[in-house]
Amino acid sequence: MLQMTTTAASLWATYELSLTGPSTGNPFLDVTLTASFRQGEREVRVNGFYDGAGVYKLRFLPDTTGAWSYETRSNAPDLDHVNGTFEVGPALPNHHGPVRVANRHHFRYADGTRYTNIGTTAYVWNLQGDALEEETLASLAAAPFTKIRMCVFPKHYRYNENEPERYPFKLVTAGKSKWDGSFAGADKYGWTFDFTQFEPTYFQHLEQRINQLAEIGVEADLIVFHPYDRWGFSRMSPAEDDRYLRYLTARLAAFPNVWWSMANEYDLMPQKTPQDWDRFINITADNDPFGHLLSVHNCFKFYDHNHPRITHASIQRSSANLSAVWREKYGKPVSIDECCYEGTIAELWGNISGQKMVRRFWDGVVNGGYVTHGETFNNDTNTIWWAKGGKLIGDSVARIAFLRRIMEAGPDEGLDPIKSTGAYRIAMQGGLDNVVLQQLFVPPAGEEGWAPAMAWWPTAGQPHRYYLSYLGENQPSEATVAVPPDEHYSATLIDTWNMTETPLAPSVKRGDVLHFEPKPYLALLFKRID
């Protein structure tokens, strides 16, 4: 006899059907389950999944209010042809739906609300036990971050020797935990798992944490594969990888705040071929009827972000000032999702200063991109934010919050780089050996309508309305205003490190010279007054 439960239905909230079905054999392999959700002419097809103990689930993310119906299909008679209707109510407070690309290079929630992409990184914060995980959630609730980069699988690396409480697959043989400088996979470390049997409790815990992120307005940029592995999860067979992807998408595609990051450092996984990555992207997108953001993150070599199902360029690079070039190259939003971490650990990528982190954020923003944060301060317990979460102690967080406020007080369309026809074109053509000018958008003489606020500094904004120029570590004592002719702007000096905004002049025009104390990390903001 069918036992069925459902959750309450509201716009942009995950709607879940729970059914009971076969619990003998291996339901993960043996039982197929899908459902069609219908409203008028629309049909949305979702995959069900086995959640253990004879429970099967189907999840749907409604994008309209009103009556929807559903009907299941399964090779298990108990699960086949189950149908019903439900009423989708209006969105609950702070429910805005999935984040999508907007204005080609920016983001909005599905309901049109602006989304400012300000990420942080805590790869396996959700596998550290309740006490630390709750501390991480409290840290995030007080922080400026609107996205967290996190892994589905546990992580093997220096500072990451602790075993998770649960595994995503059924454990057969436990192996070694000690980091020996390599991520050689299960052969070397002695772990074996039954990859035909998922552990639902592992994924239930992940889902709990993702829901808690949603409550505090944080998107989960979920890393599907990664190389930092002692258990063998990075070296499954293609059939095992694909089954995992179908299971993961069946469970999570109806969560509003999930993004798919197909890999962290895909190019550190030589066991995966280019064909594998293409197939992973397609399986994920095919099985996600709700159109979540999808990307592939690199170590050395960018993935080809022109792939039609990649929604935005997720980039690792120790500088962010080429965002404007990558925006044009890929025609998509640019998210510098790894630019080194603020901290003091030995590794090169884990010991930049707070100043440097903040500089990279600003470099990205005034070149029309977005940047992701992380912290790697050495400590005796190896509780490092970048992997495990915990407390945020770095100097950059407050400055990133200051930047977020400036961004959100700026044009609703987002900040687009103010383009030139000079150095910019040369940079695009790859003909620029002298990188000093790669960050420049030099105004061509006499050309109007797009002129930056100042000739020398990378500038973003919206033409004729708003120009934000960032001076970085340069320390001029003067700047010549280069707004379009016959327009007047207020001029504000921003100290991006000391978090001050100082009016420089109530009304400036093209050619006016502004004087100020030379120091690093200044920005100049010009807002149109007439």
Place this chain on the structure above:
Amino acid sequence: MLQMTTTAASLWATYELSLTGPSTGNPFLDVTLTASFRQGEREVRVNGFYDGAGVYKLRFLPDTTGAWSYETRSNAPDLDHVNGTFEVGPALPNHHGPVRVANRHHFRYADGTRYTNIGTTAYVWNLQGDALEEETLASLAAAPFTKIRMCVFPKHYRYNENEPERYPFKLVTAGKSKWDGSFAGADKYGWTFDFTQFEPTYFQHLEQRINQLAEIGVEADLIVFHPYDRWGFSRMSPAEDDRYLRYLTARLAAFPNVWWSMANEYDLMPQKTPQDWDRFINITADNDPFGHLLSVHNCFKFYDHNHPRITHASIQRSSANLSAVWREKYGKPVSIDECCYEGTIAELWGNISGQKMVRRFWDGVVNGGYVTHGETFNNDTNTIWWAKGGKLIGDSVARIAFLRRIMEAGPDEGLDPIKSTGAYRIAMQGGLDNVVLQQLFVPPAGEEGWAPAMAWWPTAGQPHRYYLSYLGENQPSEATVAVPPDEHYSATLIDTWNMTETPLAPSVKRGDVLHFEPKPYLALLFKRID
């Protein structure tokens, strides 16, 4: 009747013959004069030049002691078949001859003395009147610089509106001096000169200043052409350019401390073709029997430093950490001759901090290159070191002196980057989108003999003897020693900004972990003890 005078002859000192000859007509065009200097089977042919007032000169730079003879050829009977012998004595103190390439990527004086290439920039310091020029010489005498980048021609640019006391050619019509934002040449500014008539006093003054540089151990990296021009010197005809080159080389090739920098920012001179630059290089080298260093400096796009007569890669770029890549690309020494200037002027390239300048010096050095300094502090008289010389006031000079002492206390062969087979090879192949690793020389596991002092940091030295690692703005709290197995080294912590050297351990071996206070601008020096 022939009047002839000669100077005393000693090794590596300019030996000069002065002859009197025709002073009617235009001797610059009408009179040819060459001489052959012979010692045994050797014959060195030099060009003479007209020095005004009926005086003709021939200059020779002896590279061996003992008896040399000479004999002239001229189309003027008074100057033809003049001959004589002279005895070249031993070198005077501090006379070491021209600087030449040594060990493929480094420099030595012709007598084998090590030369450490530490440049500064004062483009037209020699055209500022005696008071300021003598102040500049005094500044240089107290500074660490062994090279100055300076122009033959005067300079037209912002902050450079003062007219020189003399011109290199005979003035016909004076024009305007005011900088209007462009270097459009004589047409716009209204100057005309007779390019068939050199002004010997202009060059005599230049030579006096070059000789004074030699006295304080400074090489003159002489910029032959540049675009910053209101007088028309950048827009002469090919025939006028070539005559100028022959005159300049006839006058200066026998000076021990001259280098030929064919251009500053050759790519900002659209009026010169690639064929022009190739011809300029060949004319200069053909007419320099003493083999001075020769280079071409860029703005946006590097000149092709593979040109067989270019001796070293003179590079403008706002970072120096790819020196190791360029060394390999060109097989020549790398000199980052412009990496922005320490100062506070409005222009992007003229307002980096002292910290940044020092960082670029170290980045260059630990990647096997050399870096050139400059200062651009705003002041009311526009007396800016970068153009006019004067006083050095920046914070970087003392730190550059500190670095020079470290370099000169290091291996006599110079510092070569310690190579890897990983990121380095990828960078060489251009396949590296993530620039963080371009500065890395990661040791391949198990490979010996070239292992760097530390895995994460750019390191230069001499294998098995000396490793200097620079941590830049990174701030780790620990570092793992990665010297070759079974070797012992002393370990010293260098604070490159505070100019301290602190012993960390008298003897360390591979795998030892060093701990220290995290802060920016540290270096680690490992010297072999057994």
